[in-house]
Amino acid sequence: MSHPELKDYAGAKLGMWLFLFTELLLFGGLFLLYSVYLSHFPHEFATAGRQLNWVFGTVNTMVLLTSSLLAAMAVTAVQRDNRGLAVRLLAGTISCAAIFMAIKYVEWSAKIRHGIYPNSPHLASAPPGEPVFFSLYYITTGIHGLHVLIGAAILGWIAAKVHSGKVHKGDYVLLENGALYWHLVDLIWIFIFPLYYLIL
Amino acid sequence: MTTEHQIQTSFWNDTGKSGIRSWIFSTDHKRIGLLYFYSTFGFFLVGVLLGLLIRIELMAPGRTIMGPATYNAVFTVHGVVMIFLFILPAFPGAFGNMIMPIQIGARDVAFPRLNLLSWWLYIIGAAIILTSLFTGGGAPDTGWTFYVPFSARTGTNVTLAVFGVFIIGFSGILTGLNFVTTIHRLRAEGMTWGRLPLFVWSLYATAWVQILATPILAITLVMIMAERVLGAGLFDPARGGDPVMYQHLFWIYSHPAVYIMILPAMGVISDIIPVFSRKPIFGYKFIAFSSLAIAAAGSLVWGHHMFTSGMSDTAILVFSFLTFVVAIPSAIKVFNWVSTLYKGSISLDAPMLFALTFILLFSIGGLSGLILGAAATNIHVHDTHFVVGHFHYVMFGGTGFAFFAAMHYWLPKIYGRRYAEKPAIIAWVLMFTGFNILYFTMQVLGMKGMPRRYYDYLPEFAPLNLVATVGSWILAIGLAIMLVNLFRGLFRGERIGNNPWGGATLEWSIPSPPPTENFAEEPVVTHGPYDFKGTGIP
Numbered sequence: 260m261s262h263p264e265l266k267d268y269a270g271a272k273l274g275m276w277l278f279l280f281t282e283l284l285l286f287g288g289l290f291l292l293y294s295v296y297l298s299h300f301p302h303e304f305a306t307a308g309r310q311l312n313w314v315f316g317t318v319n320t321m322v323l324l325t326s327s328l329l330a331a332m333a334v335t336a337v338q339r340d341n342r343g344l345a346v347r348l349l350a351g352t353i354s355c356a357a358i359f360m361a362i363k364y365v366e367w368s369a370k371i372r373h374g375i376y377p378n379s380p381h382l383a384s385a386p387p388g389e390p391v392f393f394s395l396y397y398i399t400t401g402i403h404g405l406h407v408l409i410g411a412a413i414l415g416w417i418a419a420k421v422h423s424g425k426v427h428k429g430d431y432v433l434l435e436n437g438a439l440y441w442h443l444v445d446l447i448w449i450f451i452f453p454l455y456y457l458i459l
Numbered sequence: 460m461t462t463e464h465q466i467q468t469s470f471w472n473d474t475g476k477s478g479i480r481s482w483i484f485s486t487d488h489k490r491i492g493l494l495y496f497y498s499t500f501g502f503f504l505v506g507v508l509l510g511l512l513i514r515i516e517l518m519a520p521g522r523t524i525m526g527p528a529t530y531n532a533v534f535t536v537h538g539v540v541m542i543f544l545f546i547l548p549a550f551p552g553a554f555g556n557m558i559m560p561i562q563i564g565a566r567d568v569a570f571p572r573l574n575l576l577s578w579w580l581y582i583i584g585a586a587i588i589l590t591s592l593f594t595g596g597g598a599p600d601t602g603w604t605f606y607v608p609f610s611a612r613t614g615t616n617v618t619l620a621v622f623g624v625f626i627i628g629f630s631g632i633l634t635g636l637n638f639v640t641t642i643h644r645l646r647a648e649g650m651t652w653g654r655l656p657l658f659v660w661s662l663y664a665t666a667w668v669q670i671l672a673t674p675i676l677a678i679t680l681v682m683i684m685a686e687r688v689l690g691a692g693l694f695d696p697a698r699g700g701d702p703v704m705y706q707h708l709f710w711i712y713s714h715p716a717v718y719i720m721i722l723p724a725m726g727v728i729s730d731i732i733p734v735f736s737r738k739p740i741f742g743y744k745f746i747a748f749s750s751l752a753i754a755a756a757g758s759l760v761w762g763h764h765m766f767t768s769g770m771s772d773t774a775i776l777v778f779s780f781l782t783f784v785v786a787i788p789s790a791i792k793v794f795n796w797v798s799t800l801y802k803g804s805i806s807l808d809a810p811m812l813f814a815l816t817f818i819l820l821f822s823i824g825g826l827s828g829l830i831l832g833a834a835a836t837n838i839h840v841h842d843t844h845f846v847v848g849h850f851h852y853v854m855f856g857g858t859g860f861a862f863f864a865a866m867h868y869w870l871p872k873i874y875g876r877r878y879a880e881k882p883a884i885i886a887w888v889l890m891f892t893g894f895n896i897l898y899f900t901m902q903v904l905g906m907k908g909m910p911r912r913y914y915d916y917l918p919e920f921a922p923l924n925l926v927a928t929v930g931s932w933i934l935a936i937g938l939a940i941m942l943v944n945l946f947r948g949l950f951r952g953e954r955i956g957n958n959p960w961g962g963a964t965l966e967w968s969i970p971s972p973p974p975t976e977n978f979a980e981e982p983v984v985t986h987g988p989y990d991f992k993g994t995g996i997p
Contacts, residue, residue, distance in 0.1 A: 270569045270644040277636035281674045288678030288708055292693065300699055378690030387699035394691035394698075402681070 268432050275436040279443050282406075286447050289399045293454060296391050303388025308455060310375065311396070315366040316456035319359050320448065326355030327445040330414065330438040333421075340428040342421050349418040352441065356411035363404055367397075396455055403447055410444045413437050467974030469875070486571035489873065489973060492557030494578050499549035502540050502585065507935065509537035514897075514931040517924050520916055527914040531600035532615070534912060536592060538603030543624050544585050546858055547716060550723035551634050551669070552581070554865050555662050557873055559638065561966040561973060562656045564647025564982040569640040573633055580630035587623030591616040602912060604713070607694040607705045611686040618687045625680045628673045631719070635669030638662055647965075649984035656964045656988040657746050661726025664750040668715045668722070672758065676712035679705070703768050710761035718757040720854060721821075722750055724861030725792055728814045730988075731868055732796050734962045735811035736803025739989040742795040749788035756785040766837045775834050782832030789825055793818060809883035810960070813864035816891055820856025824849055827902060842912075845905025848898045856894060863890075863941065868960065870949055875972040877955050878948025882940060889937030896930025964988045 297304050333348035374381030375393055382390040417437040420426045426434050470489045482490055513534055516523045525533065560568055568574050592598040595616035601609055610617050642655070642663050655663075682705070685691040692698035694705045733740045740746065762770060762778030770778075796818055805811070827849040830836050840846065871877040900923050905911075909920045916924065958967040963986065969978060 267569065267644055270640050273643060274570060274573075274636050274640045277639060277670055278632075281632050281636070281670055284671060284674035285678050288675050288682075288711075291708070292682075292704060295701070295704060296699060299701070303699065377685070378692065382698075387697065390692050390698035391700050394685070394689070394693055397689075398681070398685050398691065398693075 266430070271432045271436065275439055279439060282443055283447070286399070286402070286450075289395060289402075290450070290454070293395055293399075296388070296395070300388025300391070303386055304392050307385075307389040307392035307396075308458075311456050312366060312369075313456045315362055316452050319362050320452050322355050322359050322362070323445045323448050326352045326359070327442050329355065330441045334431065334435055334438050337421060337426065337428060337431045337434055342424065342427065345434070346418050346422050349414050349421065352414055353411045353418070356407050356414075359407055360404060363400065367400075399451055399455070403444070403451060406444045406447070410437075410441050414441060467970065467976065467979055469970070469972045470975045471972055473975040484575065486567070486575050487975060488556045488560050488567045488571065488574065491574050491578055492553050492555070493873065495548065495552030495556060495581070496554075498578075498582060498585070499545050499553060502544035503549070506537055506541040506545055507938065509533050509540065511931055511935055513537060514928040516914075517916070518928040519925070520918055520921055528600065530914045531912075532592075532598035535599050535602055539588060539599070539620065539624070541854075542603055542716075542720075543627050544588065546720045546854060547631060548581055548627070548634070549862060550720070550727075550858070550865075551631075551638065551662060551665055552578070554658075554727070554862075554869060555634070555638060555665075555723060558869055558966055559659055559662055560641065560645070561969065561977050562659050562964050562988075563642065563645060564650050564965050564978065564984060565641065565645035566977050566981075567645075568637050569644055570637050573637055577630045577633040577637070580626055580633070584623045584626035584630065587626060588620050591619035591623060595619060604709060605680075605683055606709075607683070607686065607702050610683055611694065618684055621680045621683050625677055625684075628677045628680070631669045632673045632677075635666040635673070638666040639670065642666075647978075647982045647984055649982075651984075653744075654984055654987050655747070656726075657729035657740065657743070657750075658723070658726035660747040661722045661724075661729070661750045664754040665719050665722045667751075668719050668754050668757070672712045672715035672719075675708060676716070679708040679712065682708070703765070703770070706765050706768055707761070710764045711758075714761035714764065715754070715758045717850075717853070718753055720858050722753060724817065724858040725750065727861045727865045727868070728796060728817050729792070730962075730964065731810050731814040731864055732799050733989040733991075734960050735808060735814070736800050736805050737961070737991060738799055738803040739987070739991065740795070741798035741801075742791070743987070743989070745791050746795050749791045752788040753785060756781065756788065760785050760832075763832050763837070766834055767841045779832055779834040779837075783829065786825065786829055786832075789821075793822055793825075808867075808960070809878070809880060809887060810864045810868035812884065812887045813860050813867060816887070817857055817860045817864065820852050820860060820894070823899075824852025824854075824856055827852060840905055842910055843905035844901045844909045844911055847911050848901035848905060851898045851901070856898070860890075866945060869966075870945065871955050871959060872966060872971045872973070874949040875954060875970075876949055876952040877959060878945045878952055882944035886937045886941035886944060889940065890934055891937075893930045893933030893935070893937055897927050897934055898930075900924075900927040900930060961991070963991050 329348045329351040333345040333352070336342070336345035336348060370376065376382075377390070377394045377397055382393060414437050417426060417434050421434060470487055476484060482494060485491060485494075512524070513530070516525055516530055516533075556568070556574065560566070596614040597616060599605075599610075599613070599615050599617045599620045601613060601615075601617060605617065605621060642659060646655070682691070682693050686693060686695075692700050694700040694702045696702070729740060729746050760778060760782045762774055763782045766775050766779075827845070831840060831846060831849055867878065867883060904920055904923050904927070907920065907923075909916055955971050957970055959971075960967070965982060965984070966973070968982070
């Protein structure tokens with residue numbers, strides 16, 4: 260490559276923030292549909308929302324918040340030149356991601372066993388509004404789950420770089436951006452959780 | 460590290476890798492720009508062929524060369540190819556990449572490897588779309604808008620095509636955030652915001668639209684896939700969905716997307732007009748500001764595609780009003796270009812002819828857009844050939860001709876050689892004539908009530924359809940002459956110096972073709988982009 264790597268800390272951060280905006284807007288489309296259909300079918304949405312298990316949702320919220328805290332601490336650890344601690348903290352974040360996905364798996368399989376999934380015969384007999392609620396639920400949490408997996412993979416890759424010393428006290432923008440992405444995954448869940456599990 | 464070269468190597472020769480790898484894995488913005496140029500332009504030619512087939516089919520009533528199912532697939536693929544594979548990525552990807560970093564005095568874009576990834580995503584998406592044409596249920600037949608419920612039910616290969624467009628969407632997002640970061644961070648010393656060439660300003664506005672609008676397209680396409688694969692029923696009234704919501708989501712992206720298509724074209728025109736009028740641009744700040752205003756206001760007008768879809772009358776009036784608002788910044792640009800010409804020393808070289816054509820055709824297209832944007836007249840011409848004529852005036856007469864202008868203006872810079880002037884002008888005459896015969900006739904047909912996308916039509920529309928088809932042939936002949944002349948010139952034509960046109964922007968201060976590092980030393984900018992006085996330019 261004829262161009263030596265250009266190190267521009269502010270540029271890298273700016274690019275990452277722009278990317279985070281696009282992620283928010285991606286989910287924005289789903290939230291938009293949610294709000295319109297909620298206004299069409301407030302009663303059906305409430306009935307459907309009560310069928311979701313708020314315990315799973317609450318535990319997962321706490322798991323994700325903890326994971327975000329650990330990711331933020333990993334950044335601070337690298338800033339303080341403690342790379343070993345940072346790797347352990349990132350491992351904690353990734354473990355939280357695994358717990359989140361495991362709980363999600365249990366939750367989804369229970370729902371599917373009860374015949375609640377898109378286009379299911381059970382939902383076909385439900386009043387209009389409920390099938391849409393559950394389709395939105397599956398698509399939104401599904402795409403969010405995909406983001407959790409991608410985020411965990413990225414943090415794992417970054418943890419390897421922290422371990423090998425490529426990310427260090429003098430150059431940690433990669434870790435910072437990875438943590439920012441993880442906070443976004445967390446943030447989106449903070450909106451999904453009340454909308455689907457709590458307020459209805 | 461650049462100063463050690465006394466004679467700088469052109470980016471054509473300076474390769475770290477060998478053969479095709481030096482291109483498809485290059486992170487050099489000029490090489491990526493050329494990759495984009497040839498891939499997008501290749502798809503443009505595919506789209507032209509499909510368009511010619513549509514016109515041949517419509518030449519006479521009844522079956523001419525293809526059956527109705529094929530016709531549906533052909534106009535769908537024409538739209539998908541032209542919009543997603545050519546006009547959206549072409550300007551930022553090709554000329555944005557080739558020229559913009561040089562214009563701001565940078566060595567490359569902010570994220571060169573991300574830039575390469577963008578091109579790869581584009582190619583992967585294009586490959587998926589091409590695969591969708593020949594596998595499964597065959598080419599999509601929904602129209603490029605993929606409207607539900609038909610797109611959720613048709614047996615053709617919509618899922619795969621939509622997935623391809625989804626991937627290309629990512630490519631656009633990455634290009635957008637790369638350009639915004641580049642323009643914020645990598646301007647050379649003295650390249651203040653007030654000295655940015657207007658092409659850069661237009662790319663900046665475009666990049667914001669790419670960043671803010673494309674994710675909505677992505678999620679909408681995911682929803683179509685969910686409808687088809689999971690049977691999600693998000694837009695199925697029987698389950699509580701609303702098909703009109705699909706149209707809202709689709710146009711929330713796809714209307715701003717037309718500004719992704721037109722804004723860079725306006726930027727090129729703003730760069731070309733002053734150079735060939737030998738006058739500074741009139742109203743620099745207003746043109747720069749109007750790009751941002753178009754990007755902002757253009758995000759609020761999507762509903763004007765849906766006046767007959769069953770929205771409330773209030774919504775129709777609001778969207779109609781906002782549509783008229785967005786015409787203001789567009790008109791500001793047109794008036795400023797025309798004022799730049801006033802008392803200029805105009806030379807009618809090929810880039811200038813194409814640029815002037817842009818002003819005329821874009822104005823016709825823009826004004827017919829207001830006929831469509833007015834709630835009352837819209838009902839009359841909605842979904843007729845008037846609409847087809849309108850957006851081809853804006854997109855082909857506007858962006859297409861600006862793209863040809865940019866090809867004549869900037870490709871000699873990249874190749875170091877130029878085309879012959881006379882054949883370029885002959886080609887322009889043919890294209891201009893053919894274009895107007897083709898699309899003005901369409902607008903007349905639409906006013907008379909000929910619907911768009913219909914396979915067959917009433918006999919009274921036959922004469923004008925024949926005229927339009929003949930126009931398409933004249934246009935195609937002009938296009939062929941233009942391409943032969945342009946590319947023969949680029950490979951074998953007369954060599955040019957640094958500054959064949961007498962431009963004052965930075966790309967004309969470096970050798971043609973540009974060296975790998977663009978500038979021997981980081982430039983210090985001391986004058987504005989259209990400041991021809993005191994720059995030593997004759």
